Amino acid sequence: MADKQHLYLVDGSSYIFRAYHRLPPLTDPEGTPVGAVYGYTTMLWKLADDLDKAEGPTHLAVILDKGSTSFRNEIYPEYKANRPDPPEDLVPQFPLIRDATRAFSLPCIEEAGLEADDLIASYAREATRKGWDVTIVSSDKDLMQLVGQCAEPDDGVAEGGCIDMLDTMKNVRIGPDEVIEKFGVPPELVGDVLALMGDSVDNIPGIYGIGPKTASKLIVEHGGLTAALDAAPDMKKSKLKERLLEGREMAELSRVLVQLKEDCALPMALDEFKLVTIPPDPLAAFLSKHGFTSLLRRLDSGSGSPTRATDLNPAKPVTKGADGSPDGNRQPLPDLPAVDRSAYECVQTAERLEHWIARAFAAGLVAVDTETSALDAMRADLAGISLALGANDACYIPLAHGGSDMFAERPEQVARETALAMLRPLLESDAVLKVGQNIKYDLNVVARHGIAMAPVDDTMIVSFALDAGRSLDGIGGGHGMDELSQRHLGHTTLTFKDICGTGKKAIPFGEVPLDRATEYAAEDADVTWRLHCLLKPRLAAEGGTRVYERVDRPLIPVVAQMERHGIRVDKAQLGKLSDEFATETGRLEGEIHEIAGTQFTIGSPRQLGDVLFDKMGYKGGRKGKSGQYSTDQAMLEKLSAQGAEIADKVLEWRQLTKLKSTYTDALQAAINPDTGRVHTSYSLVGAQTGRLSSTDPNLQNIPIRTEIGRQIRDAFVAEEGNVLLAADYSQIELRLAAHMADVPELKQAFANGEDIHARTATEMFGEVTRDTRARAKTINFAILYGISRWGLGARLKVEPDEAQAMIDTYFQRFPGIQRYIVHTLEQVRERGYSETLFGRKTWFPRIGSKNQGERQGSERAAINAPIQGTSADIIKRAMVRMMPALDAAGLGHVRMLLQVHDELVFELPEADIAAAKPVIERVMAEAALPSVTLDVPLGIEIGTGLSWGQAH
Incomplete structure (x- = not known):
């Protein structure tokens, strides 16, 4: 035990709400909501683990x-x-949450009529008088009044203890300097600042119009609240003087409210907070009862029980072979040891690199990760490569480390070209599976150095095939390494920020010292290897093999190659469009200000809301928690339907400013100086239903049917001598709905090549006019998204009752659609997931939520997911088959450049159009076969031109 006692007081109330808002809904095996409980438990666990690795408290209470x-x-x-x-x-x-605290055998203190802050203050004061140091685990600004204060010791105590805080969200200690930085005053004056500025969350009034900066300035100038208030009568006439004079009573009341009560009767003696051995059984029973399997696995994985309250990660044996034999690790270990970064090797010589390559060949499977200078794979410099052959059996191979200064000392490392030449046979060997996390990035990085890495597995995409939309054990539903590591391994990985820093102090990875670089890089490979061990076997057990092996995994190198191809854009055309958009938005700003009768910032939701609802008096405005009116698109469209011209102008202004910033400006900046082309980045896990998404730049949201959208597409052009070819699935989701819902009328219409919207108009309205066809088109698509009467009414600009009548008529004419919707929702409620025709699962954990908005949103998504997901699977299958088919036709030089929704864009010589079109059309039309035989044909529309706009 330390010579001086150190008490940690955990502000459990702040943990609860942080846990609740951080995590999605989660239920235990009995159906009880436990999302916040799980988050609270993991936060308490992490706190205990972090404290044990640091100095460790002697006493602790929540x-x-x-x-x-x-x-x-x-x-x-x-x-x-x-x-x-x-x-x-x-x-x-x-x-x-009380049960969770007691499961850790930690004191859980609460008292009626008192707030946690008061109990914390009272315990802190009592402990410091006994000579104990105190750390308050919280970021609560009210508790900062206590920071840095040291007590006079009681009789018999040599010296009093002092108080600081620990903000676990930012992982920083808060002492007097940090309080001064935040409030501009020392801790003992924080209460005075709070009294002036008030607190809207706690409804402490303060003085209206005085914010934190003014409050701090007043307290610093006058030395305290009373002095500042007393000085008000002698101030020059101003709004501030008026506010101080009028608000004195409220400020004095607020000072009483923010004052912490430090003399509460203590419900439990300090000595009872002493940390002792954790009995493992109560904690295990609690974790098991509520289904917290990853934490239970983490508790059970150690050799023996924890010996003290903070020893939640006992040391585990290292499995790395001491003899360095080339046997590798052929089989996943059933019980993986804890991550041990000290076990990693930094490979700095060709001899050691040869050793690792030999072992990787023997193992037949190696986890691979690249470290680079940037996130853009097409511009990043390769700094190093890490390999892993087993748990804690990993290495980092630095290739370009050292200072940026030409005179800077460079550590010993294998020359990059030499190392890559040695690694090429391994990375290209068909006999060795290369496993990565988002390995598409690594494929593109090494491809720029002439290495065609294959075959590959991707833990991120395996996770997506298993758990799309699902949150496991309450740790969210993402598929990034950090989240997967926490979820499946119970391990918190080092972050790039941990190693390279942030802001102006950030350094390139190539300048990170090799010991730290090795810990970070080799850990990535190690964790990837572990995740592969745990996740890959689940595919067969949970029915995910089919979609992963036949759809997703073969797509990885295809999409990587598309990213490397990129597409040329006409910079001059984009610049011209940017100028036109700027002129048009300027004109619209003038018209909007004229209609409003005042100048204001149109891009400010707060100012726009005040103008629309307070100044102009439009009805229907609603304020959110922030106190400002909603001015989202739905609200503006509602005002537009009421005849508000200003709403139409604002909607047009927003579209133009977004297109300018997102496309015409951004695309110019995105042109790669080395290739002269734009290289978007596709995500195979970005959309829950399986659709590809694109970023940097995002090509999915260019308006499809507007003239402005066509102008932007016109800026995507072919190289001289080539043309662009756009091949688009025609109404694929309606075709799939006809098949999946078994709607004879729609299947017959598609088989006959009819205009499906005209057919629906005939069924719905008895005639086909421009208006009824447009309405039928809206209804066709809206029904498949589970639209409500209010949603359809808003789209068609009719009353909800009339919209409901249309929905009823639609279901009468096409009862198969209604049966499909009912059956799909029943299945999802029963199983928790929907499924495409190719077996892709999408999970909907909120389908049974008590929150109506969450539940209905999940229901709408669940209705559409099987259709949209099957559509995504089909175009992915077409993409995988496309280049082999073109190669077989002697058209290997045709390049597939883009995939946007249901469309593929190619670049090819104009002379090859006639030969390429039937190949592309056939591959797309037959993409579902032989796995799925559809009752309707897949229609393909193909266009060509010098630009995407012309081809589309």
């Missing part, structure tokens, strides 16, 4: 709020009156 009222409500009944009731699904979790 302090919670007992209820929603305290003695402050007697002083000021409106105290915390603005706070909404806790969310419905959080209420039953409060007692479980």
Whole structure:
């Protein structure tokens, strides 16, 4: 035990709400909401682990709020009156959070009529008088009043203890300097600043119009609240003087409200907070009861029980072979040891590199990761490569480390070209599976050095094939390495920021010292290897092999090659469009200001809301929690339907400014100086239904049917002597709906090549006119998205009752669609996921949510997911088959450049159009075969031109 006692007081109430808002809904095996409980448990676990690795407390307790009222409500009944009731699904979790604390065998302190802050202050004062140091685990600004204060010791105590804080969100200690940086005053004056500025969250009034900067300035100038208020009568006439004079009473009341009560009766003696051995059984029972399997696995994986409250990650044996034999690790270990970064090797000589390459060949499987200078694979310089052959059996091969200065000392490392020449046979060998996390990036990096890495597996995409949309154990539903590591391994990885820093102090990875670079880079490969061990076997067990092996995995090198090809854009045309958009937005700004009768910032939602609803008096405005009116697209469209001309102008202004910033400006900046082309980045896990998404730049949101959208597409051009060819699936989702819902009328219409929207208009309205066809088209697509009567009414600009009548008529004419919707929702509620025709699962954990908005949103998505997901699977299959088919036709020089929704864009010599079109059309039309035989034909529309706009 340390000579001096150190008490940690955990502000458990702040943990609860952080956990609730950080994690999606989650239920335990009994159906009880436990998302916040899980988050709270992991946060408490991490705190204990971090403290054990640091100095470690001698005493620790968790302090919670007992209820929603305290003695402050007697002083000021409106105290915390603005706070909404806790969310419905959080209420039953409060007692479980107490259970979680006690499962760790930690004291859980709460007292009726007192807030957690008061108990924390009282315990802190008592402990410091006994000579103990105290750390308050919180970021609560009210508690910062205590920071840095040291107590006079009691009799018999040599010296008093002092108080600091620990912000676990930012992982920083808060001492007096940090408080001064935040408030501009030392801790003992924080209460005075809070009294002036008030607190809208706790409904502490303060003085209206005085913010934190003004409050801090006043307290610094006058030395305290009373002095600042006393000085007000002698100030020059100003708004500030008026506010101080008028608000004195409220400020003095606020000072009482923010004052922490430091003399509470202590419900439990300090000595009872002493950290002792954790009995593992209560914790294991709690984790098991609520289905927290990853934490239970983490608890069980150690040799023996934890010996103290913070020893939650006991040391585990290292499995790396001491003899360095080339046997590798052919089989996944059933019980993976804890990550040990000290076990990694930095490979700095050709001899050691040869050793690792030999072992990788023997293993037949190696996890690979590249470290680079940038996120853009087409511009990044390769700094190093890491390999892993087993748990803790990993290395980092630095290739370009050293200072940027030509005179800077460079560490010993194998020359990059030499190392890559040695690695090429391994990376290109068909006998060795290369496993990566988002390996498409690594494929493109090494491809720029002439290496065609294959075959590959991708843990990110395996995870997506298994768990798209699903949050496991409450740790979110993403598929990035950090999240997967936390979810499946219970391990927190080093981050790039940890190694390279942030902001102006950030350094390139190539300048990171080799010991730290090795820890970070080799850990990435190690964690990837572990994830592959755990996730890949699940594919067969959970029915994910088919979609992964036949759709997703073969697509990885195809998409990587498309990214490397890129597409040429006409910079001059983009510049011209940017200028035109700037002129047009300027004109619209003038018209909007003229209609409003005032100048304001159109891009400011707050100012726009004030103009629309306060100044101009439009009805229907609604304010959010921030106190500002909503001015989203739905609200503006609602105002437009009421005849508000200004709403139409704002919508047009928003579209133009977005297109200018997102496309005409951004595309010019995105041109790669080495290739002269734009290289978008595709994500295979970016859309829950399986659709590809693109970023940097995002090509998915260019308006399809507008003249402006066509102008932007016109800027995507072919190289001289070539043309662009655009091949688009025609109404594929409606065709799939006809098949999947078994709608005879629609299947017959597609088989006959009819205009499907005209056929629907005939069925719905008895005639085909321009208006009825347009309405039928809207209804056709809207129904497949599970649209409500209000949603359809808004789109068609009719009353909800009329929209409901249309929905009813549609279901009467096409009862198969209604049966499909009902059956799909029943299946999703029963199984938790939807499924495409190719077996792709999409999970909907909120389908049974008590929150109506969440539940209905999940239902709408669940109705569409099988259709949109099957459409995505089909075009992916077409992309995988496309280049082999073109090669076989002697058209290997045709390049596939883009995939946008249901469309593929190619570049080819004009002379090859006639030969390429039937190949492309056949591959796309037969993409579902032989796995799925559709009852309707897949229609393909093909166009060509010198630009994408002409071809589209």
